[in-house]
Amino acid sequence: MRVKYCQKDFWFLYAAFRYTVAMRIGMIGLGRMGGNMAQRLAGGGHEVIGYAPHPPDPARLEEMHTTLAPDLPTLVAQLPAPRVVWIMVPAGDATQETVDALAKLLLPGDLIIDGGNTRYTDDIVRAAALQPKGIHYMDAGTSGGVWGLKLGYCLMVGGQPEDFQRVEPIFKTLAPPNGYLHCGAVGSGHFVKMVHNGIEYAMMQSYAEGFEIMQASRYPLDLPAIANVWMQGSVVRSWLLELTARALEQDPGLEHLQPWVEDSGEGRWTVEESINSAVPAPVIALSLMMRFRSRQENSFGARMLAAMRQQFGGHAVKSK
Numbered sequence: 001m002r003v004k005y006c007q008k009d010f011w012f013l014y015a016a017f018r019y020t021v022a023m024r025i026g027m028i029g030l031g032r033m034g035g036n037m038a039q040r041l042a043g044g045g046h047e048v049i050g051y052a053p054h055p056p057d058p059a060r061l062e063e064m065h066t067t068l069a070p071d072l073p074t075l076v077a078q079l080p081a082p083r084v085v086w087i088m089v090p091a092g093d094a095t096q097e098t099v100d101a102l103a104k105l106l107l108p109g110d111l112i113i114d115g116g117n118t119r120y121t122d123d124i125v126r127a128a129a130l131q132p133k134g135i136h137y138m139d140a141g142t143s144g145g146v147w148g149l150k151l152g153y154c155l156m157v158g159g160q161p162e163d164f165q166r167v168e169p170i171f172k173t174l175a176p177p178n179g180y181l182h183c184g185a186v187g188s189g190h191f192v193k194m195v196h197n198g199i200e201y202a203m204m205q206s207y208a209e210g211f212e213i214m215q216a217s218r219y220p221l222d223l224p225a226i227a228n229v230w231m232q233g234s235v236v237r238s239w240l241l242e243l244t245a246r247a248l249e250q251d252p253g254l255e256h257l258q259p260w261v262e263d264s265g266e267g268r269w270t271v272e273e274s275i276n277s278a279v280p281a282p283v284i285a286l287s288l289m290m291r292f293r294s295r296q297e298n299s300f301g302a303r304m305l306a307a308m309r310q311q312f313g314g315h316a317v318k319s320k
């Protein structure tokens with residue numbers, strides 16, 4: 001019994017030491033995500049050197065407890081070797097440009113972590129391109145939005161196990177308890193994040209349809225109250241529903257919004273993945289299509305439907 005307690009105590013001491021290791025990290029991109037992540041890291045005892053083309057104002061920088069570098073070479077020069085640089089910029093060209101610029105500045109053993117919403121196949125190409133230079137690369141699918149500063153970010157990480165262990169104190173600080181996972185090899189983190197967002201599209205669409213049916217019903221239903229009561233033990237309770245309740249409380253008719261919904265890549269990639277692997281994913285696919293539909297102010301397809309009905313059946317149409 002005594003031996004058991006000793007082992008337990010040792011483990012807790014080891015864990016405490018391991019997880020309170022302060023690191024110095026570069027954060028590129030200080031927007032909604034990168035700025036808050038820098039702030040959370042600094043709050044957790046890490047030192048953050050930040051860079052963005054248009055940096056935040058001094059008051060915000062002070063809040064973030066982040067040292068601003070005027071350019072990437074200065075940021076890299078302020079990091080101890082082996083360096084760790086986290087990229088939190090828009091996926092695609094901006095991230096690729098940043099990786100390319102860092103590839104010229106970093107040295108063997110240094111590590112790039114891409115936390116943006118990059119397509120996992122891009123990670124695989126990048127890691128392979130950096131490998132001959134000895135620069136390590138990890139992908140960290142990040143979920144939590146602007147609430148992550150307070151609640152922590154769910155992190156889905158891909159990369160070499162030794163790299164994961166090296167920067168685990170950073171993941172530990174950014175995430176809520178049990179909120180980060182080493183998913184596997186390079187690309188696996190963004191792959192899991194992609195599917196996560198595909199599921200998110202479908203969940204959001206489903207809530208939107210259900211609430212519209214209730215809004216159109218014969219009963220004058222209190223939608224914010226319904227969203228709130230569903231949060232209490234119901235099968236469909238979720239954080240998205242909590243946010244739905246919040247939005248409906250602020251504006252029950254959502255009158256301040258246009259019915260226009262953007263998509264940012266992951267939904268499309270999830271659908272493409274389902275096609276490539278012949279896995280049926282009709283709900284996610286349709287939720288993506290509904291976003292396309294939301295952005296059409298005057299659908300040619302809908303006018304085609306009206307035209308055909310008028311042609312074959314003389315059915316009523318609405319003319320302009």
Ligand SMILES: NC(=O)c1ccc[n+]([C@@H]2O[C@H](COP(=O)([O-])OP(=O)(O)OC[C@H]3O[C@@H](n4cnc5c(N)ncnc54)[C@H](OP(=O)(O)O)[C@@H]3O)[C@@H](O)[C@H]2O)c1
Binds near residue numbers: 031033055091144
């Ligand atoms: N917002 C979310 O809820 C969320 C959630 C998960 C993941 N993400 C992902 O996180 C990443 C950042 O998103 P965000 O919402 O923080 O975007 P954001 O608020 O628009 O901030 C983007 C940041 O990237 C910087 N940037 C843009 N182009 C750059 C370039 N070529 N080189 C260096 N820095 C550049 C911007 O600097 P300037 O302002 O000076 O141009 C800004 O600091 C994206 O990949 C996004 O998909 C976002």
